[in-house]
Amino acid sequence: MSATGPFHEAEKGAQVKLPFLRRVNRRLMTVLGLLVTVMLFKHPAALSGAAGCFLFFMLWSDISLRHIVKRLLLIVPFGLGAVVFIPFQGDGTPLFELWRWTATGEGVRHALVILLKIVCANLLITYLLAVTPLFDLIKGLRTLGIPSIFIEMTGLMMRYFFLLKDEAYSMVKAQRSRGMKMEGWFWSKRTYKRFGELLGVLFLRAYWRSQRIYLSISARGGFAGGTEGTSASPPAAAKCKVQEESQMVIDVKEITYRYGAIEALRGVSFGIEQGAKTVLMGPNGAGKSTLISLLNGLEQPAAGEIHVLGEKLTQESGRLVRQRVGVVYQDPDDQIFSTTVEEDVAFGPRNLGLGETDVAERVRESLDSVGMGELRGRSPFELSYGQKRRVAIAGVLAMQPEVIILDEPMAFLDPKSRDDLQALLEKMHEMGITLMIATHDVDFAAEWADQVLILKDGRMLAAGTTDLLFDDGLLMQADLHLPRLVRPFRMLEGTKEMRPRTVRQAAQYIWKLMAARGTQSDMQETERRVPGKREGK
Numbered sequence: 001m002s003a004t005g006p007f008h009e010a011e012k013g014a015q016v017k018l019p020f021l022r023r024v025n026r027r028l029m030t031v032l033g034l035l036v037t038v039m040l041f042k043h044p045a046a047l048s049g050a051a052g053c054f055l056f057f058m059l060w061s062d063i064s065l066r067h068i069v070k071r072l073l074l075i076v077p078f079g080l081g082a083v084v085f086i087p088f089q090g091d092g093t094p095l096f097e098l099w100r101w102t103a104t105g106e107g108v109r110h111a112l113v114i115l116l117k118i119v120c121a122n123l124l125i126t127y128l129l130a131v132t133p134l135f136d137l138i139k140g141l142r143t144l145g146i147p148s149i150f151i152e153m154t155g156l157m158m159r160y161f162f163l164l165k166d167e168a169y170s171m172v173k174a175q176r177s178r179g180m181k182m183e184g185w186f187w188s189k190r191t192y193k194r195f196g197e198l199l200g201v202l203f204l205r206a207y208w209r210s211q212r213i214y215l216s217i218s219a220r221g222g223f224a225g226g227t228e229g230t231s232a233s234p235p236a237a238a239k240c241k242v243q244e245e246s247q248m249v250i251d252v253k254e255i256t257y258r259y260g261a262i263e264a265l266r267g268v269s270f271g272i273e274q275g276a277k278t279v280l281m282g283p284n285g286a287g288k289s290t291l292i293s294l295l296n297g298l299e300q301p302a303a304g305e306i307h308v309l310g311e312k313l314t315q316e317s318g319r320l321v322r323q324r325v326g327v328v329y330q331d332p333d334d335q336i337f338s339t340t341v342e343e344d345v346a347f348g349p350r351n352l353g354l355g356e357t358d359v360a361e362r363v364r365e366s367l368d369s370v371g372m373g374e375l376r377g378r379s380p381f382e383l384s385y386g387q388k389r390r391v392a393i394a395g396v397l398a399m400q401p402e403v404i405i406l407d408e409p410m411a412f413l414d415p416k417s418r419d420d421l422q423a424l425l426e427k428m429h430e431m432g433i434t435l436m437i438a439t440h441d442v443d444f445a446a447e448w449a450d451q452v453l454i455l456k457d458g459r460m461l462a463a464g465t466t467d468l469l470f471d472d473g474l475l476m477q478a479d480l481h482l483p484r485l486v487r488p489f490r491m492l493e494g495t496k497e498m499r500p501r502t503v504r505q506a507a508q509y510i511w512k513l514m515a516a517r518g519t520q521s522d523m524q525e526t527e528r529r530v531p532g533k534r535e536g537k
């Protein structure tokens with residue numbers, strides 16, 4: 001289960017016939033109109049009738065009943081929670097008693113009306129999302145003059161509900177596998193207590209995840225982050241700055257960052273040149289992810305400065321810089337939010353204001369370069385983890401950024417996918433993209449990188465070439481280990497200076513050693529067989 005996107009309505013079960021109204025704006029207006037009308041109804045029978053009509057229409061549109069019920073279950077429990085006390089408030093005809101409280105007929109009717117309105121609104125929104133791709137929806141709402149703050153809030157609320165569902169599902173699964181019993185209606189006191197704790201954690205987790213998705217949508221120009229009508233490519237002036245002033249695409253000076261009392265980064269400085277392949281290493285908690293957030297302009301340093309592509313990173317410049325510096329997060333579910341692979345990759349280029357032909361071209365190129373061209377029509381939430389990661393990379397590639405930062409891209413990938421990803425990184429490098437990768441994988445770092453940054457406890461422990469990865473003392477300090485390919489050479493005599501970075505280099509060293517030993521043993525053999533040779537006999 002991995003459907004984590006905010007608007008993943010076109011998952012299984014939501015594949016529909018052509019929508020009743022082809023034009024998105026008309027469809028939006030109709031749904032909004034119906035929503036307002038329904039809110040004006042005051043009679044339970046009228047609202048039940050409206051709900052029945054919406055349900056019938058949705059089933060007729062081929063939206064599966066299972067999908068509709070799933071969406072209703074997402075919101076109706078909250079609605080029930082909100083109306084449960086209404087029957088016991090105010091005066092009216094007594095209907096029944098619960099303990100010492102009296103429910104009135106008017107109160108029950110009032111609660112029912114609110115609940116039915118929630119159901120109707122939920123049905124209408126479920127329909128709208130099932131037939132309208134995310135980009136069209138946001139664009140439609142914008143052209144209708146809906147303020148972007150409202151769009152953002154609605155998007156966030158919906159995303160939050162879907163995330164709650166997904167997070168709850170995976171947490172309950174994990175707890176059950178650890179022996180928590182939740183069968184039947186009556187649980188043990190301990191289960192209730194644990195359940196309460198889980199609810200708290202659930203809201204926090206969903207909050208953090210929805211925040212990451214929100215940032216990822218705005219980094220690709222979504223919500224108010226679009227550059228529509230401003231420029232379809234990075235500002236030429238800014239581009240020149242990098243070329244004229246220096247070749248540093250990232251220039252970090254003495255930055256400090258704190259999470260409350262925790263100092264996650266302390267006086268970190270480094271520079272990354274254009275076209276470099278840099279790895280950012282360090283033990284857990286060293287500050288790698290924090291540094292990436294800062295480089296992406298998602299957080300501001302408490303002290304120090306960051307220049308990216310010649311632009312000083314501030315809250316204001318962050319938005320534009322994010323479109324030129326793509327970040328691929330560790331978890332692809334933080335990044336994917338559209339209903340199909342194609343739609344997801346097209347999201348960024350469309351927000352750049354490109355025409356549909358150019359968008360299609362970028363989508364095709366990006367998907368082909370990550371080997372996902374054939375799965376373009378699939379829902380990204382039905383893909384494997386490795387495939388999702390490729391979609392996330394394609395989404396970033398389609399923005400044609402000058403720099404791409406990847407957080408632990410190799411994590412959870414099978415060996416074949418790792419090889420494929422490494423080949424893709426090479427391809428991206430050949431395309432002229434500056435790459436920076438946060439990783440714990442020393443073998444990959446030694447083979448792939450040309451620059452290494454090592455963080456520990458928020459400080460820059462060392463920065464330099466991959467030679468750093470062969471320094472035993474430094475590696476011990478950084479809780480890293482020697483690349484595997486080098487280890488056998490450290491065990492043999494006279495080979496300590498051999499530092500193979502690739503399997504090919506290791507094979508060449510071994511070949512040289514064999515050849516040298518061969519020459520030596522040939523000489524010894526000759527001496528043994530021809531004993532008088534040395535004496536010149």
Ligand SMILES: Nc1ncnc2c1ncn2[C@@H]1O[C@H](COP(=O)(O)OP(=O)(O)OP(=O)(O)O)[C@@H](O)[C@H]1O
Pocket residue numbers: 259262263264282283284285286287288289290291
């Ligand atoms: N949201 C947060 N609130 C408080 N402290 C945080 C938060 N996120 C990170 N930290 C702290 O900041 C420090 C750096 O964390 P960060 O996630 O940047 O490390 P990392 O190098 O990416 O670790 P890992 O390799 O485990 O992903 C750690 O001490 C961590 O506990």
